Amino acid sequence: MVRYSRGAILLHWLIAALLIFNLAYGFLHDSLPRDWRIMPIHKAIGITVLVLTLARIGWRLTHPAPRLPAHMAGWERTAAHVSHFLLYAFMLAIPLSGWAMASDPNPRPLTWFGLFDIPYLPVSEAMSEFGHEAHEILGYAALALLLVHVGAAFRHHFLIRDEVMARMTPGVRVPAPPA
Numbered sequence: 709m710v711r712y713s714r715g716a717i718l719l720h721w722l723i724a725a726l727l728i729f730n731l732a733y734g735f736l737h738d739s740l741p742r743d744w745r746i747m748p749i750h751k752a753i754g755i756t757v758l759v760l761t762l763a764r765i766g767w768r769l770t771h772p773a774p775r776l777p778a779h780m781a782g783w784e785r786t787a788a789h790v791s792h793f794l795l796y797a798f799m800l801a802i803p804l805s806g807w808a809m810a811s812d813p814n815p816r817p818l819t820w821f822g823l824f825d826i827p828y829l830p831v832s833e834a835m836s837e838f839g840h841e842a843h844e845i846l847g848y849a850a851l852a853l854l855l856v857h858v859g860a861a862f863r864h865h866f867l868i869r870d871e872v873m874a875r876m877t878p879g880v881r882v883p884a885p886p887a
Contacts (some may be wrong), residue, residue, distance in 0.1 A: 758803035805882030
């Protein structure tokens, strides 16, 4: 079985870590102390996820993913393709909806970790409100899909005992296919 490229693995785990942090913060921010002032970090991470996702899509277009194992049933292949497409869609739509929300007619500060300003999107108040609602709904949907994705990886690793999860795990050797 062939592994994903190092670039794909790096982008996968970097985006995954940033997404998990931002989803956790997004769901818990109302219960955290306001003086932590973590919202600017949440926004900067969201923009970072957007940029890294665009890089990941570019990488994927130039470095095709390894083929799915032959033992996978047709429905599993379809589910894998659909879930990966949806993950990419969420990794684009969630940051864009947050960016739209932050770009309302009374914009809140938007910087990349305080290093430089991020331009606001030219959105109306109604579009900013739509972005707010979409951001929340997409966050819950992404969390559900993320749990399915992790569950499928664990299923392959612990129940089926194939190399699907190992192909994307850093530092794990995957045996070469028989000649």
